[in-house]
Amino acid sequence: MKIGELARATATKVETVRFYERAGLLPPPDRTDANYRSYGPEHLQRLSFIRRSRDLGFSLDAVRDLLALADDRGKPCDAVDAIASGHLAEVERKIADLTAMRGELRRVIGSCRHNTVADCKIIETLGPRRDA
Amino acid sequence: MKIGELARATATKVETVRFYERAGLLPPPDRTDANYRSYGPEHLQRLSFIRRSRDLGFSLDAVRDLLALADDRGKPCDAVDAIASGHLAEVERKIADLTAMRGELRRVIGSCRHNTVADCKIIETLGPRRDA
DNA sequence: CTTGAGTCTGTAGCGACTACAGACGGTAGA
DNA sequence: TCTACCGTCTGTAGTCGCTACAGACTCAAG
Numbered sequence: 001m002k003i004g005e006l007a008r009a010t011a012t013k014v015e016t017v018r019f020y021e022r023a024g025l026l027p028p029p030d031r032t033d034a035n036y037r038s039y040g041p042e043h044l045q046r047l048s049f050i051r052r053s054r055d056l057g058f059s060l061d062a063v064r065d066l067l068a069l070a071d072d073r074g075k076p077c078d079a080v081d082a083i084a085s086g087h088l089a090e091v092e093r094k095i096a097d098l099t100a101m102r103g104e105l106r107r108v109i110g111s112c113r114h115n116t117v118a119d120c121k122i123i124e125t126l127g128p129r130r131d132a
Numbered sequence: 133m134k135i136g137e138l139a140r141a142t143a144t145k146v147e148t149v150r151f152y153e154r155a156g157l158l159p160p161p162d163r164t165d166a167n168y169r170s171y172g173p174e175h176l177q178r179l180s181f182i183r184r185s186r187d188l189g190f191s192l193d194a195v196r197d198l199l200a201l202a203d204d205r206g207k208p209c210d211a212v213d214a215i216a217s218g219h220l221a222e223v224e225r226k227i228a229d230l231t232a233m234r235g236e237l238r239r240v241i242g243s244c245r246h247n248t249v250a251d252c253k254i255i256e257t258l259g260p261r262r263d264a
Numbered sequence: 265c266t267t268g269a270g271t272c273t274g275t276a277g278c279g280a281c282t283a284c285a286g287a288c289g290g291t292a293g294a
Numbered sequence: 295t296c297t298a299c300c301g302t303c304t305g306t307a308g309t310c311g312c313t314a315c316a317g318a319c320t321c322a323a324g
Contacts, residue, residue: 004301014302019281034289036302049259056240056258057233060280070255077252081244084254088237095230098223101189105220108188112213120209122216123202126188127181136270146271151312166320168271192311 006039010047017047023060025050025067058087138171142179149179155192157182157199190219 007014020026026047030038049070053063062083069080111121139146152158158179162170185195194215201212243253
């Protein structure tokens with residue numbers, strides 16, 4: 001299959017597919033006479049893996065590690081678990097950060113009385129020591 | 133005050149202060165004879181505003197807009213509210229995305245039986261149609 | 265007088281793409 | 295057969311918000 005088909009099949013942009021190749025995540029495929037990339041089912045499978053991992057928020061580095069592990073079928077699974085668990089912890093930290101932000105933002109926005117900027121509570125909150 | 137003092141006072145790195153100046157967020161201060169930046173209290177106040185806004189997750193573009201509004205004290209406050217509300221919506225979207233990710237990750241990790249990669253549920257889940 | 269810390273400018277790097285420019289290939293309708 | 299148009303190619307630069315240098319300077323303390 002050509003790059004456009006592969007891209008469509010995995011909901012990826014063509015440029016991103018080429019980017020993954022340059023980044024060493026997707027092996028360089030054969031080329032046609034016209035120098036077009038020609039992918040096989042193994043590429044489709046590998047790109048699907050990458051996309052799914054990315055959807056779960058894994059970094060490209062993590063995806064690289066996961067792919068290497070996936071290719072090493074005899075290895076114990078704990079390394080995979082470690083990567084995933086580490087990532088989960090990070091996601092949880094981000095959720096906590098954003099939840100705190102949300103609380104602050106709601107508080108700040110809730111205090112807006114829709115007057116002028118001069119006595120805007122939002123601006124006041126942002127600039128803590130504004131006295132003019 | 134010199135850039136290092138300003139940076140310490142606002143928990144900002146010196147390079148970041150200079151970056152904000154280049155980015156047009158912090159006005160260029162006077163210079164000493166030795167060409168050192170010399171900041172006044174208005175810079176401290178403005179940088180505090182920037183930092184607080186960044187802590188709440190506003191983009192630099194949004195901070196620029198907020199600063200412009202803060203300087204225009206007669207304007208109605210609704211524009212400020214709009215920026216903040218838009219940002220809140222985005223934060224909520226991110227929380228929803230991350231929460232979905234977290235659920236998926238927990239499910240995937242929970243299925244790990246700590247065997248070899250060959251029958252690792254995590255790898256299986258990531259590569260949907262792996263049959264070897 | 266020397267040492268060390270702070271400051272200066274300018275540039276390049278990060279992650280994960282995205283968006284071109286400019287050239288070439290392939291195909292379907294007129 | 296011509297032509298229009300899409301797809302593909304390479305290479306490079308842009309995005310965001312910093313961060314990290316390199317190499318030169320200044321300043322204060324001992």
